[in-house]
Amino acid sequence: MAAHLTAHEKDTFIRDGIIVRRNAIPPELIVTARQLIDRWLSRDMDLTRVDAYTQRTFAPDLGDHPDILALFDQSGVADLVASLIRRTAPVTTAQIQIRLPAVAGGTHQPVKAMHVDGVACPHHNPAELRTFTLLAGVVLSPISAPDAGALHYVPGGHLAMAEWFRSEWSLGMTEQVPPHIGTQHGEPVLAQPGDLLLMHHLVPHAVGHNASSEPRVVAYFRISHERHHQQRLDALRDPWREYEPLQPLLA
């Protein structure tokens, strides 16, 4: 995998807030991670805890497993991230998000309405921000149709959200996004195992049920600029504050 983002990828990221790089992750890393997660699914998943897994992470004990972290730090993803953020805080854990197929109890799994992560989370104090800078998603299962548990995102929504955070939002509000964003269905991310999603933290996204017959599995890594915890509010209002390598490219 090329160790840097191309000029086209950077332009796409600036415009849409998201890029998907196909076949970005070495297949052997994908196979090993899937084996671990499949073992957890068949032996350890507690169906009474699906709501909690959906809010936080599936397979919580695997989040810092070396074979899961390898998807980030042995795959070249960390090098790609350096094309976007110059200095990052260490990435020490993954969130494993599974959309269960309807036949395996997925019809009861909560859906997620349009939101940006860490702002007015329904299960946290709305005055508490749990934001970061960039989401890296490593796709571990085929996502072949919009209703197969695909993530849906609003292209360019990072710019609209920053405008909302600057002009209308205040800390403690319980709305996660403004109405003109919340009513959108968004574009589905259709992908294959080994594809990599890089998404600006401010891009609004949602997930629905998985009507396919297979679990939809993605390992997400939340990447923070090394100073993010000191500048969370600034980063909400200025979408490029933490993306120093992109700043010379902005029109």
Ligand SMILES: O=C(O)CCC(=O)C(=O)O
């Ligand atoms: O399941 C997914 O792919 C997305 C999950 C999500 O939006 C979240 O955890 O905030």
